[in-house]
Amino acid sequence: MIALTGFMTAPWLSSAQNFSIPHLRVTLLLTKEAQIMKIVPIGIWGGYPKANSATSSFLLEHEGFHCLIDCGSGVLSSLQNYLPLEKLDAVVISHYHADHIADIGSLQYSRLINYYLGKPLKPLPIYGHQEDPENFGKLSYKEQTIGIPISKEETIQIGPFDVSFCETKHPVYCLAMKFQTTDHSIVLTADTEWQEELVEFARDADILISEANLYEEHVGKAPGHMGGSEAGNLAHLANVKQLILTHLPLHGNIEEILQAAKVHYDGSAELAEVGKEYVL
Ligand SMILES: [Zn+2]
Numbered sequence: 001m002i003a004l005t006g007f008m009t010a011p012w013l014s015s016a017q018n019f020s021i022p023h024l025r026v027t028l029l030l031t032k033e034a035q036i037m038k039i040v041p042i043g044i045w046g047g048y049p050k051a052n053s054a055t056s057s058f059l060l061e062h063e064g065f066h067c068l069i070d071c072g073s074g075v076l077s078s079l080q081n082y083l084p085l086e087k088l089d090a091v092v093i094s095h096y097h098a099d100h101i102a103d104i105g106s107l108q109y110s111r112l113i114n115y116y117l118g119k120p121l122k123p124l125p126i127y128g129h130q131e132d133p134e135n136f137g138k139l140s141y142k143e144q145t146i147g148i149p150i151s152k153e154e155t156i157q158i159g160p161f162d163v164s165f166c167e168t169k170h171p172v173y174c175l176a177m178k179f180q181t182t183d184h185s186i187v188l189t190a191d192t193e194w195q196e197e198l199v200e201f202a203r204d205a206d207i208l209i210s211e212a213n214l215y216e217e218h219v220g221k222a223p224g225h226m227g228g229s230e231a232g233n234l235a236h237l238a239n240v241k242q243l244i245l246t247h248l249p250l251h252g253n254i255e256e257i258l259q260a261a262k263v264h265y266d267g268s269a270e271l272a273e274v275g276k277e278y279v280l
Helices: 075-079 104-116 133-137 197-201 228-238 255-264
Strands: 038-043 057-062 065-069 090-092 124-129 145-150 156-158 161-167 175-180 185-188 207-211 242-246 268-271
Touching: 038 075, 057 075, 075 104, 104 124, 104 145, 124 133, 124 156, 133 145, 161 197, 175 197, 197 228, 207 228, 228 242, 228 255, 242 255, 255 268
Parallel strands: 065 090, 090 124, 124 145, 185 207, 207 242, 242 268
Antiparallel strands: 038 057, 057 065, 156 161, 161 175, 175 185
């Protein structure tokens, strides 16, 4: 069903979707589906993926723009269940640990193969910080992908989103991120131990996607990660509307992590579920 909601242009759409003919105002009919903001978990694990799954990653979609957030092990395979790879418009990387970047190389090869097949794609922007110049340099590859710097100082526009960042507490430099439109905001903590600044950063978000990599007995003992109780506390203090837990451990019963979060947060809280569409 097509819904006519006004005259809009979106520079990230293909020419087939964005067009102009003489005497007729440029008209883009966005389906109702395209106007909603949607985020889909692609993987939920920290460290490495379980069989036939992927490490923590999310696909964010709004106004026909598709942004992948982190691209670790198994992500390229899982992503294809939800989006043809050539429809990806941008990738944002929180930090350069393997469980967040392992599939970048394969993503670059997928674009190169398209090029060899005579179906070249636009260079894909991959956003990452420059605190690790060697790894930042690897985001650019044979004009198939282009590394674009992000920093905690600057809000940038990525497709239809205003995106800002907050440094987390992790063994390597890592950025939490906030995607905002006029109506909504989604905050992802990326990897971090308890970090007070995240409370203001996540203030009143519609969705907080928080890492929760630790069982309670490990909270405060394993550097760089939070337990469910801390994720729940963050959601409570920041007054977010919904909490989704990710970067989960492969051992133990992860339901315990959700229960620990619910002790501190009485809003809607759940473990990220691969393929589920969280819609705003
Ligand atoms: Zn990490």
